[in-house]
Amino acid sequence: MLRLASSSQTRSMLLRNASVAFVQESVDFDEEKIIASSPKNFVYQATLGKYEANIKAFGYNDMPLLVADTVVTSQGEILRKASSVDIARNILMIQSGNVTSIITCMIYHSKYKKIIDISQTDYLFKAFDPEALDKYLESGEWRGKAGACMVEGFCKSYIKEVRGFESTAMGLSVEVLKTFMEKPYE
DSSP: OEEEOOOOHHHHHHHHHTTOOEEEOOOOOOGGGOOOSSHHHHHHHHHHHHHHHHHHHHOOOSSOEEEEEEEEEETTEEEOBOSSHHHHHHHHHHHTTSEEEEEEEEEEEOSSOEEEEEEEEEEEEOOOOHHHHHHHHHHTTTTTOBTTOOTTTGGGGGEEEEESOHHHHHTOOHHHHHHHOOTTOO
């Protein structure tokens, strides 16, 4: 059993689908104060901040701790979570017809090991259909998603090419995580 220090329902779904036993509880970390020179630096700082905040709140015991964060980048821009429909539209238009990289950093800390992994999945998207984009924006499904991007939802039908794991793009590199977990999780 591990502690998933994330409120993400997608991360909890990924763990359930991978048959990893966990409890889900976390404290918030303010990512807005992060100043980063690159997307990978940003996601690392965000994950480390979340890790430290959760260690401070819960301490460390025999239950392994898992913390993760995800950032989306396209055309040289870090695409954060959108705070409005207009911002979500602008972020998605940057990705439309372009390569979008989704980078996930995770920290897994158990009694025996501590790993930090940064994984990236790249998508080449076809241009988004304007009517479908409007419908997606109206649905509100983009809320709380880095880059307003849902590769398992709206963006899926626009994928021309993919390099990397879908789980990385969904917020947790389960394939990488499972290689580092002790028995009985392997």
